[in-house]
Amino acid sequence: MSFISLKPIPLKNRISMIFIKYGQIDIKDGAFVIIDKQGIRKHIPVGSVACLMLEPGTRVSHAAIKLAAQVGTLLVWVGEAGVRLYASGQPGGARSDRLLYQAKLALDDDLRLKVVRKMYEIRFGEPAPEKRSVQQLRGIEGARVRALYKQMASQYNITWNGRNYDVKNWDKGDVINRCISAANACLYGITEAAVLAAGYAPAVGFIHTGKPLSFVYDIADIYKFDTVVPVAFKVAASSPAHPDKAVRQACRDSFRESRILKKIIPKIEEVLSAGGIEVPPPPAESVPPAIPPPEHIGDEGHRS
Numbered sequence: 001m002s003f004i005s006l007k008p009i010p011l012k013n014r015i016s017m018i019f020i021k022y023g024q025i026d027i028k029d030g031a032f033v034i035i036d037k038q039g040i041r042k043h044i045p046v047g048s049v050a051c052l053m054l055e056p057g058t059r060v061s062h063a064a065i066k067l068a069a070q071v072g073t074l075l076v077w078v079g080e081a082g083v084r085l086y087a088s089g090q091p092g093g094a095r096s097d098r099l100l101y102q103a104k105l106a107l108d109d110d111l112r113l114k115v116v117r118k119m120y121e122i123r124f125g126e127p128a129p130e131k132r133s134v135q136q137l138r139g140i141e142g143a144r145v146r147a148l149y150k151q152m153a154s155q156y157n158i159t160w161n162g163r164n165y166d167v168k169n170w171d172k173g174d175v176i177n178r179c180i181s182a183a184n185a186c187l188y189g190i191t192e193a194a195v196l197a198a199g200y201a202p203a204v205g206f207i208h209t210g211k212p213l214s215f216v217y218d219i220a221d222i223y224k225f226d227t228v229v230p231v232a233f234k235v236a237a238s239s240p241a242h243p244d245k246a247v248r249q250a251c252r253d254s255f256r257e258s259r260i261l262k263k264i265i266p267k268i269e270e271v272l273s274a275g276g277i278e279v280p281p282p283p284a285e286s287v288p289p290a291i292p293p294p295e296h297i298g299d300e301g302h303r304s
Helices: 061-069 095-105 109-124 132-155 175-197 214-224 227-237 243-258 263-274
Strands: 015-020 023-028 031-035 041-043 049-054 059-060 074-078 084-087
Touching: 015 175, 015 243, 023 061, 023 227, 023 243, 031 061, 049 175, 059 243, 061 074, 061 084, 074 175, 074 263, 095 263, 109 132, 109 214, 109 263, 132 227, 175 214, 175 243, 175 263, 214 263, 227 243
Parallel strands: 015 049, 023 059, 049 074
Antiparallel strands: 023 031, 031 041, 074 084
16 A cells, blocks of 8 residues: 655645634545534645634644644634634744744844844835834834824725724724734734745744744734735725625735735745845754655745
């Protein structure tokens, strides 16, 4: 009997995400399925999805988690309507060489500033002001972001009182803030999948620090105002009955049209290369793997 080795599909060739709630995710007859309370199965093409966003009411079997890990699909446990990210299951993770490279850039003040300046340049389409610290650039960025929010609110004729919401009392927030949060959660999910697939650590950030997803927020911010924020304002302006669901569907369509999954990993490499150093080689005395990992078609951070 011969066995087929499961090989992760590169992230750039996948669809962005699928939201799942109120069902049991399992492997039945060799297929990755979600089973509802009536016992009806719905097949999910797990290997061709960047991440599965699991909402409350979802249960996952050990076999399903194992298969998702084998094919490099990120599982993200989110809150109701997908607006809070609680936990995630790594489909790959930091490679030692890339983690050391990322950490060296983050820990050296001069190198970190170069990376932050590159992020600013890519995000706003112009070089960052000279002789500014990371903290000063963060302040300038915050002012520009607030201005962009006001500009979009005016464009879509939406009352804007600032980016403000209470995570403990979500339903009392205004529609636009709920739409923005739901849209951001979608972007954070696929960005985390990309960071892990590239072999880097989500927690080692440059602008954002001290959070489990600091680097995810850094990279997602580059794309936020070109993708999900306009989607959120457009949806809020249409006054849908279920804004959270409408935002998720609109973000999924936007991700597909912009082919964002093809762009994120190259952009990560471009940002980090601004530090001007190479990925460090392993120490001469280090011991290589006893059994070398097989070649695979997935991204660098995907486990073989």
